[in-house]
Amino acid sequence: MPAESLFSVRNLTVEYNTRAGVVKAADDVSFDIRREEILGLVGESGCGKSTLGKALMRLHRTPARIAGGELIFDGRDLMQLSEEGMCAVRGAEIGMVFQDPMTSLNPVQRIVEHLVETIQTHEPGTTKEAASVRAAEIAEKLGIRSERLKEYPHQMSGGMRQRVMISLALALRAKLVIADEPTTSLDVIVEAKFLDLLRELRQEFGLTILLITHNIGVVAEVADRVAVMYAARIVEIGDVRDIFASPKHPYTQGLLRSVPNIQLDDASLYKMEGMPPNLLYPPVGCRFHTRCPFAMDICRDKSPEFESVNGDHFAACWLYHPTAVKAETKNG
Amino acid sequence: MLLYVFIRGSMGLRRYILTRIGLTLPMIFILASLVFFIMRVLPGDPVRSALGPRGTAEQVEHMRQTLGLDKPLIVQYGIFLKDIITLNFGNSMVGGHRPIIDEMSERFPATIELIVPASALALSIGIIGGAVAASKRKAVADYSLRVYSVVIYSLPIFWFGLMLQLLFGIQLNLLPVAGRIDPIVRTTLHPVTNLYVIDSLISGNWPALWSAIQHLVLPTVTLGLILSGVFVRMTRINVIETLQADYIAAARARGIRERVVVYGHALKNAMIPVITLIGLQVAILLAGAVLTETIFNWPGMGGYLVQRISTRDYTAVQSVIAMFALLVALISLAVDMIYSLLDPRVRY
Numbered sequence: 001m002p003a004e005s006l007f008s009v010r011n012l013t014v015e016y017n018t019r020a021g022v023v024k025a026a027d028d029v030s031f032d033i034r035r036e037e038i039l040g041l042v043g044e045s046g047c048g049k050s051t052l053g054k055a056l057m058r059l060h061r062t063p064a065r066i067a068g069g070e071l072i073f074d075g076r077d078l079m080q081l082s083e084e085g086m087c088a089v090r091g092a093e094i095g096m097v098f099q100d101p102m103t104s105l106n107p108v109q110r111i112v113e114h115l116v117e118t119i120q121t122h123e124p125g126t127t128k129e130a131a132s133v134r135a136a137e138i139a140e141k142l143g144i145r146s147e148r149l150k151e152y153p154h155q156m157s158g159g160m161r162q163r164v165m166i167s168l169a170l171a172l173r174a175k176l177v178i179a180d181e182p183t184t185s186l187d188v189i190v191e192a193k194f195l196d197l198l199r200e201l202r203q204e205f206g207l208t209i210l211l212i213t214h215n216i217g218v219v220a221e222v223a224d225r226v227a228v229m230y231a232a233r234i235v236e237i238g239d240v241r242d243i244f245a246s247p248k249h250p251y252t253q254g255l256l257r258s259v260p261n262i263q264l265d266d267a268s269l270y271k272m273e274g275m276p277p278n279l280l281y282p283p284v285g286c287r288f289h290t291r292c293p294f295a296m297d298i299c300r301d302k303s304p305e306f307e308s309v310n311g312d313h314f315a316a317c318w319l320y321h322p323t324a325v326k327a328e329t330k331n332g
Numbered sequence: 333m334l335l336y337v338f339i340r341g342s343m344g345l346r347r348y349i350l351t352r353i354g355l356t357l358p359m360i361f362i363l364a365s366l367v368f369f370i371m372r373v374l375p376g377d378p379v380r381s382a383l384g385p386r387g388t389a390e391q392v393e394h395m396r397q398t399l400g401l402d403k404p405l406i407v408q409y410g411i412f413l414k415d416i417i418t419l420n421f422g423n424s425m426v427g428g429h430r431p432i433i434d435e436m437s438e439r440f441p442a443t444i445e446l447i448v449p450a451s452a453l454a455l456s457i458g459i460i461g462g463a464v465a466a467s468k469r470k471a472v473a474d475y476s477l478r479v480y481s482v483v484i485y486s487l488p489i490f491w492f493g494l495m496l497q498l499l500f501g502i503q504l505n506l507l508p509v510a511g512r513i514d515p516i517v518r519t520t521l522h523p524v525t526n527l528y529v530i531d532s533l534i535s536g537n538w539p540a541l542w543s544a545i546q547h548l549v550l551p552t553v554t555l556g557l558i559l560s561g562v563f564v565r566m567t568r569i570n571v572i573e574t575l576q577a578d579y580i581a582a583a584r585a586r587g588i589r590e591r592v593v594v595y596g597h598a599l600k601n602a603m604i605p606v607i608t609l610i611g612l613q614v615a616i617l618l619a620g621a622v623l624t625e626t627i628f629n630w631p632g633m634g635g636y637l638v639q640r641i642s643t644r645d646y647t648a649v650q651s652v653i654a655m656f657a658l659l660v661a662l663i664s665l666a667v668d669m670i671y672s673l674l675d676p677r678v679r680y
Contacts, residue, residue, distance in 0.1 A: 059585055083590075091587035098585075103578040106597055108604075108676060118586045152676040168586060 005072075006208050007033040007056070007176060012069035014048070014055045023279045025051040025064070027232040033176065038202060038209045040219030040240070042255075043229030044276060052229070053180045053212045057094055058086050074175065092122040095169020099181035101161035105153035111164055112149040115139070115171050122172050135171065141204075142167045142197070159190035163197070170205065180212045195222045216259055220244055228252045231277050231287040237306075238313030248315040250292045286318065294319060345672065352668070356661040361416075364654045368412055371646050372405065378425040378644045399425050412650065421651040426643045432651045435636070440655065441526035442512055443632035446551055447621050453556030455610070458563020459599070462606075465564065466571035467594040477564055485561030489620055493554040493627035500550060507549050510629035514543040551628040555620050559613065566609050570602035577601070604675050611667035614660050 014026040025048035033039050043049045054060045056071060058078060071078040078089065090096075098104040105114060115135035120126055126134075136146040142163045153161060162182060169177045179198070183191040199222055201207050211223060219226055220240065227237040228249065236249040247253045257270035274291040277283050283290050289299035298318050307320040318324060379395045380387070387395075396402045400411065415422040421432035465477040501509035508514075513521070513528050521540045524531050529548070532540035574580065575598050583593050622634030629635070633652055640648040672678045 057585060059581065087587045087589055089587070090585055096582070096585035098578055098582055100578055104582045106579045106583065106601070108600055108674065109597075117588065121586070121588050121592075154677050165582070168582075 004035050005032040006035045006074060007210075008070070008072040009033075009056065010070040010072065012052070012055065012071065013067040014051050014060060015065055015067045016051075017063045017065070018280075021280050024048075024067075024232050024282070025279065026055060027282070029069075029232075029234055031227055031234055031237055033208060033210055034225075036202060036206050036208055037224040038198065038211055038222055040223030040226045041210060041212045041229060042214065042216055042219050042226060044214060046276065046279075047229045048232040048279075049212050049214075049229050050180055053096075053178050053210065056178060056210070057090055057096060059090070059096070088122065091118055091169075091174070092172040093175055095166075095174035095177045097162065097165045097169060097177060097179040097182045100185050101158050101165055101182075102185065104165055105161055107153055110150055110152055111139075111144075111156070112136075114164070114168060115149070118168055118171050135167075138167050138171050139164075142170070157190075158186055159194060162186065162190075162194055166197070166201070170201070170207075173205065174207075176208045176210065178210045178212070181214070182211070183218060184213070184215070191218070198222055216255065228255070231282060232279055233287060233316065235288065235317070236313075236315045238310070238315075242310060242313045246310075248309045248313070248320060249288075249317050250294055250319075251288050252315075254291075286316075349665070349669075352665050356658070356665070359661065360654055360657045363657045364412075364416055364650055365409075367650050367653045368409060368646075371644070371649055374644070376644050377401065378646060381643045382426050412647075415647075416650075416654060421654075422647040424640075424648050425645045426640075432647055435648070436633070436651065436655065438526055439631060439633050439636045442630060443621055443625070443634060445512070445527050445529060445548065446555065446624065446630060446632055447617055449548060449552045450555035450559065450621075450624075451610075451617060453552060454559035454563055457556070457560035459567050459603070459606070461560070461564040462567020463571050463595060463599050463602075465568040466575065466598075466602075467590075469572060474568075477568070481561040481564040483561075484557055485565075487558065489554065489558050489623045490627055492558060493550070493624060496550050496554055497627070508547050509550065512544065512547050512631060513540065514547075517543045551624050551630055554627070555617075555624045558620060559617060562609070562613065563606065566606050567599075567602060570605050571598050574598040574602045600674070604671065607667055607671050607674065611664040614663045618656055618659070 008030075009032070010030050012026055012029045013024060016023040016025055027048075029052060041049050041052070051060065051064060055064070055066055058066070058071075060066065066079070069079070073089070074093065078086065081089065105111070109117075112132060112135050115138070116128060116131040119131040119134060120128070135149060139146060139149055144160065144163055144167065148156070148160070153164075156164070165182075166177070183194055186194060195218065198209060198211075202209060211219065213219060223240045225238060226240050226243050227234050228243075228251065229235070230251045236243065236247070236252045243252065244256065247256050254270060254272040258272060260269060272291060277287060277290065283300075285301050286292070286295075286299040286304050289295040292299065296318060302318075304316045304318045304321065306314040306316050307322070309315050309320050378399065379392055379401065383391055383395065393402075400408060403411075412422070419433075421436070423429045423431050424435060461477050461480070465474040468474050497509040500507045517540050521528065521531055521537055522535055524534060528544040529541065532538070532544055571594070575594070577598075580593060580598055583597050584590070588597075618634075621632065622637060624630065625632045625634035626638055633655065637649065637652045640652070
């Protein structure tokens, strides 16, 4: 697999200006999405993963704003583009699939009108007929029969609508699809089919996918790499097998040990102490130190940088700092 | 339009339209009957108001006989029902005893000619203003439009009409303040529909058209502006709500420009509840028309109704109310049809 970066996020900070104060939903976040990979972004509710996903397309709405950082997509910084220029990128080069397929389609538009409108927005010269033909082709590839394109969204099932959402992203051959909890509202069978579809599409179209989810199982199933987010920061990133086999960050370790496993009995299920921090007043130093079983003095003082723990596998934790004593970490 | 929907629509839709029409008829019957009895319970009668206090007993008795008021109430009610069913409405009880149907054929088009452009004005201001306010939420445009809608909604219509007359009619001397058309021009116009704008267009009578439009401006603006306030607010709040929807975020994520997102996607969805409101506003529109017609001396149904209530012209009042009821029923049916065209989820 080529390791070249398609989307490099550098020092991205997204703030919400609330009445109580400024909340940083993404705080100095840097990572790469590599060409033709499926990158899973996992984290618990409220850790900032959805805000991050929207900010990558500059789709955040007030009161959220990007306070700083670079979004280098395919060689250019999206932060430098005008709103008009951003519109040309959205839908054509980066597509987005939302959590709830039931509400993500305009109820008064036919499916085919969604596709035609998207194609005509980005290629103004296309006739309606030509756009319809292309819409039918793309729908066919996703297993949507062409006669169903005449239907309205409410006539379709959830799984079908999620296929429509993907077809909208692929109508203009987007290079990157950001999928924000795409399977959360689907049942497990439809979810499995949908994940298969994602894998096929990656093969067929050379698609790059950022899969945002709180479901570690989904990530384990389809992702090539995983980024783990905690309290507005990415704490660990690496190959999916590496991370599942030997998680390094204490948060990831706790997270993986707290997933129920039918082969183990309930007693061994790990319970992480405490609550995620209030992002209005994030803890000084490492954000996880309040809940970390290995917290040291330095963790309460200074924020850890990413350290390579095993080649391509990075963790932001003082335990892996070159000067740290390599001893007491035990994996879950 | 109703016919179009009826022919193109599904079986269910046709059955629905027929049911609605079937329900409208008894409604009009009940309303007309109520008016029939209430008019007779009210103090005063057409004979007294026509003859005045000096009418002799013989004159009163004679007039009661000619108007059929000496007959038992139940017989009068029977005659009234017959008149309604045969749609001839009977004769007026005062003045020249003209057939009501003739009087209404002059008056009814005048009211239509007033309320159609007034509603169009109110809707255009409401929809455009509401959408602008919603898309510029919490900006100057939004605050101004909100102040506008509250102020305009709370203005008394007769005061507002008088002020417009004073400003544009008297001070600036730009527009006529009373009537439908210049009386001299009127003599050159051959009535077909009694909608003067249409009539003058058909016959190519441009001076008449110009005069009719000039006379229309102030009453239309008065009624239209007063009604627009509610529509601005309703549209604004519905567009704001729609703009929060997931499919709006999804449309933005497909690179569709903000203008298209607001005025195409959001507005069309937001219109669905607003259309319902329009149906409910028809009654208020007619009440407003009565006042507007009185201010501008507009020879429509409203002025006619007010005048005939004061002379206790039983047949005229009953007929006007029945016509109003029919109008309200027809418009709300039309609104339902538009609703089913706008929203594919609604199928009857």
